[in-house]
Each structure stands twice: as structure tokens, then as C-alpha cells.
Amino acid sequence: MTNSRIPGFYNLTLEERRAKLAEASNRTPEDLLPWTTGGISAESADHMIENVVGLHSLPLGIGLNFMVNGRDVLIPFAVEEPSVVAGASFMAKLARAGGGFTATTTEPLMIGQMQLINVVNMNEARLKIYEHKAELLAIADAIDPVLKKFGGGARDLEVRTIEESAIGPFLVLHLIYDVRDAMGANAVNTACEKLAPQIEAITGGKVHLRILSNLADRRIARVRCTIPVSELTVGFESFKGETVRDGIIAAYAFAASDPYRAATHNKGIMNGVDSVVIATGNDWRAIEAGAHAYAARNGKYTSLSTWGKDKDGNLVGTLEMPMAVGIVGGATKVHPAAQAAVKLMGIKTANELAEIIVSVGLAQNMAALRALATEGIQRGHMSLHARQVAIAAGASGELIEKVAAQMVAEKVVRSDRAEEILKAMESGK
Known part of the structure; x- marks a missing residue:
């Protein structure tokens, strides 16, 4: 049986993570091999689209802690933006305390x-x-x-x-x-x-x-989760649970009322959704089009998710959106990396995949709202972004983390500052 709880996964080496992942999902290391090479060759790509000249890679990470409809699932994310995998995984951990994610789908x-x-x-x-x-x-x-x-x-x-x-x-x-x-x-x-x-x-x-039509409003995926109010302070111990809960609800109210805020709010949802859609070889552009059209179906663009509280004061989130994904045909069937993603999640039907994806969307939405309602979005996001800036400045090995850490401490995450810090460290100053 799959176990989506792998403590300390972040601290392992790449090779150790793949070994742990194979063990936790009851798969063989060979099942995960397509992810070590990107899954396809340039020659294979030449048969998929026109005017092929090579390949373009995205990082592939694993979303941990997810329990969807009572089943643990390890979820592959193909995404370049820092904090998406970490944020969704942490929120999935909090959601476990309330029973995880409960999802349903309509007929396809x-x-x-x-x-x-x-x-x-x-x-x-x-x-x-x-x-x-x-x-x-x-x-x-x-x-x-x-x-x-x-x-x-x-x-x-x-x-x-x-x-x-x-x-x-x-x-x-x-x-x-x-x-x-x-x-x-x-x-x-x-x-x-x-x-x-x-x-x-x-x-x-x-x-x-x-x-x-990509407005697939007959093919809807829905999900809900309940977060005990006591869990909302994990990592933010200086805040009261009720304060975090009410801050999340107030942030949702902003998105529900104002299309300028709703656009960014829904983009956060799609950060998670698109990552899994891409990893499984599905059409993320179709999913994006359907989601945003659905958000405006009543004549005003608004939030795809809702947040409120139950009679016990716990935080309750819901999300519903079109989810036209498949597990047969297209890139899902011809791309080895997409096949590995479907196999890792133990998916048997397209509806199961839709339920997992919408659960990721809700988790990612909660991660963004929780950050906004407490310390602000930049602290956690910029900590991870600083590593990319350090690499772009030329840092390698242990210097990546050292340069990133100093920029975060200074609250100045910029390429010019990264170059200055790197130069000083390399010269031993």
C-alpha cells in the first residue's frame, strides 16, 4: 500500500529520494527511470510535434502527504516555480488531520x-x-x-x-x-x-x-477538506488558529468579490493543477481555458474555491472546476514519463486522476492563502526563489545554499546582490 508520508524527504539526495519513492509506492526503481532522462529522446519528440530541434525540461517533484478519498497517493508535479510542491505538500499534511481530501467527479x-x-x-x-x-x-x-x-x-x-x-x-x-x-x-x-x-x-x-468546447462544464471535479483550527498554527506558532482561519476566509472573500484579486487567487490554484496535468501528459492549456471560463460562468469572474468554517470552528475549503483529463491516448500513452506518473499514483480511471488533481489545486490554494493571511507570501516564496537567483549568479555546490541564506537574511533577493555575495565568499572574505 502506498504511503505518502515520507519524513525528511527534502533532505535526501536525488538517488535516495528515488529509492524512498520506489519503496513508499511499492514500485521498482526501473518504474521511475523515465524521470531520470526526461522520458523521451529528440528522435521520439520529432514524431510528436513539428519542427523539432530538441527537448525542454521541467523539474519533477513529488507531492507528499496527500490522502484523497481515504487513499494515500504520491503525486508528481512538473513545475519550475519555487514553493509549489512544498506548499501543497505541507497543506496536505494539515488536511490529513481532518480526514484528507474528499473528491467526486461527474460522468466524463x-x-x-x-x-x-x-x-x-x-x-x-x-x-x-x-x-x-x-x-x-x-x-x-x-x-x-x-x-x-x-x-x-x-x-x-x-x-x-x-x-x-x-x-x-x-x-x-x-x-x-x-x-x-x-x-x-x-x-x-x-x-x-x-x-x-x-x-x-x-x-x-x-x-x-x-x-x-474546452468549457467542459459537464465534466466537473469537486473536492472539499476540513482543517482543524489547531493545525493552522503549525509553523506559525505566534498566531492563534482562529486568527489564521479568519485571515484565510477574509482573503477568499476578497477573491470572491474582485476579479483583479480572483485572477491571482485562481492562478495559485492552477499552479498545483497544471503541475500534475503536465506531469501526466494532459493538455494544461485546455484545463486553464476551461477553469477561467467556468470562473466567469455567472457573468463575473470570481474565485473557483470557497473557504469558510464549520459549526466547530474548523476551516472548510471546497473547489469545483472542469477537469477534462485522460489516461488513454495522446501524450499520456506515448510519453514514458507521463506513464510513470500515472503508474506511481495507482490510477485506474480518468475520474481518479481528476479527483487527485482537484485536491492538489485546493491544497495549493490553501498554501497561498495561509501565507498571505500570516507572514505574507514573500517570505516562504523568496526563500526558495533565492536558490534560483544564487544559481543564476554562478553559485554551485554548497555555495548555493550559503548565498541564498544570506540574501534571505538581508531580505534582498536580487541577482546583483547574489553576485556580490558569491564573489566575497569565493575570495574568502
Whole structure:
């Protein structure tokens, strides 16, 4: 059984961390080998995208302490920003005291859109489409026999009218498609292409665009956690638990009310979400687009998460957002590093992956809010950022930590100061 609690993991060498990780996840060291090389060669990459000239790497870290739906899970993060892995892991540790993260997902329903233009009578065309709904769904359902075998396929067809646009009124058809463990873009786009001629014949109009929507509001992941108020002071012993709790709730209220704050608030959530999406070979751009569109679904951009307290005064957080991720097809299946990530987490379905990712998003959100509500975001973040600045200034080996520590102590984390400190240390002054 996986154990996501690995005390002292940060202090181990890279080789020791991989050995501990294999032991904690009941995997072999060979299972983790793709992470030591980046997973693919330039030759492999040449078959994935166009005009390949090489590879670009991101650091891969492991999120610790996560318990999702009663199961310990070790979570890979592909991210370059300091404090993301550490912050989410620490918040996951606090959440364990309240039972960890409880997550659910809806059915994996994606939306394919078809834009119907040059329609003479909108209402007549709309009703004609509904009259042929059964046969249209049957056509779409027969397109992918493999997906149908696993319980997926066409589920519904909806029609709505866009009354005002730059080209005047037109109809929009939504094909609701169950994609099971796939992200679904290829299946949905293929189905829309297949239906276009039939819809044109039925209505006399022209199907212009036919493409998946990344506002996957039929495919939602939800998560909640409860943090005992006593846990909120861990590391911040000079604060009262109630003070930290109320500070987090007040910070959330700011994001819920003001889109300028909400943009940064939600970016913090996506720091965690994107890291796992990238590590598993999924489309982080689609997830980002869906998340921000969902945050504005009621006409005003607002927070994706909520924070409050329960009857006992404990902190309660929730997060819900579209989560169109897959574990079959695409880069997830052809990229060895993505395969290793899925294997490490012990994931069997796309819904499980979505539940883990949304839990990471909530943990990362809590880490940012807790820092803002207490010491401010810069102290912890800049401590980690200082190491990058030290490396950029030319520090290596033990000097990285020494230069970083002095900059943090001085509260001046800048490249010019790093160069001065490094020069002094190297000269023995």
C-alpha cells in the first residue's frame, strides 16, 4: 500500500529520494527511470510535434502527504516555480488531520459544438433537428466502437439560438459525448464532422465550425477538506488558529468579490493543477481555458474555491472546476514519463486522476492563502526563489545554499546582490 508520508524527504539526495519513492509506492526503481532522462529522446519528440530541434525540461517533484478519498497517493508535479510542491505538500499534511481530501467527479461528458449558419427559419430548423435527434445520436454513437465497448458514446443533442452576433443570428448544436477515460477531443471532433452533412440536409443550413468546447462544464471535479483550527498554527506558532482561519476566509472573500484579486487567487490554484496535468501528459492549456471560463460562468469572474468554517470552528475549503483529463491516448500513452506518473499514483480511471488533481489545486490554494493571511507570501516564496537567483549568479555546490541564506537574511533577493555575495565568499572574505 502506498504511503505518502515520507519524513525528511527534502533532505535526501536525488538517488535516495528515488529509492524512498520506489519503496513508499511499492514500485521498482526501473518504474521511475523515465524521470531520470526526461522520458523521451529528440528522435521520439520529432514524431510528436513539428519542427523539432530538441527537448525542454521541467523539474519533477513529488507531492507528499496527500490522502484523497481515504487513499494515500504520491503525486508528481512538473513545475519550475519555487514553493509549489512544498506548499501543497505541507497543506496536505494539515488536511490529513481532518480526514484528507474528499473528491467526486461527474460522468466524463464532453461537448462538441457545431455552428449552423445560413438558416432561413431558426425555429423551424431547431425543431427539425430535435425531430431527428434519435437518428443523429445513433450515427454519432456508432463512430467509435472501442469507446462504445467501454461504455462511452453519444448521450444527448442540444440546440440553442445565438440571437445577436457580428454575422447575425445562427444556431449552435451541442453534442454531449461520454469519452470515458480519454480527454476526448479526437472522439468528439470526429463525431461532429460525421454529423455535419446530416444536419445540413435536415435544416438546409451550413455547418461552419465543428469542434470540441474546452468549457467542459459537464465534466466537473469537486473536492472539499476540513482543517482543524489547531493545525493552522503549525509553523506559525505566534498566531492563534482562529486568527489564521479568519485571515484565510477574509482573503477568499476578497477573491470572491474582485476579479483583479480572483485572477491571482485562481492562478495559485492552477499552479498545483497544471503541475500534475503536465506531469501526466494532459493538455494544461485546455484545463486553464476551461477553469477561467467556468470562473466567469455567472457573468463575473470570481474565485473557483470557497473557504469558510464549520459549526466547530474548523476551516472548510471546497473547489469545483472542469477537469477534462485522460489516461488513454495522446501524450499520456506515448510519453514514458507521463506513464510513470500515472503508474506511481495507482490510477485506474480518468475520474481518479481528476479527483487527485482537484485536491492538489485546493491544497495549493490553501498554501497561498495561509501565507498571505500570516507572514505574507514573500517570505516562504523568496526563500526558495533565492536558490534560483544564487544559481543564476554562478553559485554551485554548497555555495548555493550559503548565498541564498544570506540574501534571505538581508531580505534582498536580487541577482546583483547574489553576485556580490558569491564573489566575497569565493575570495574568502
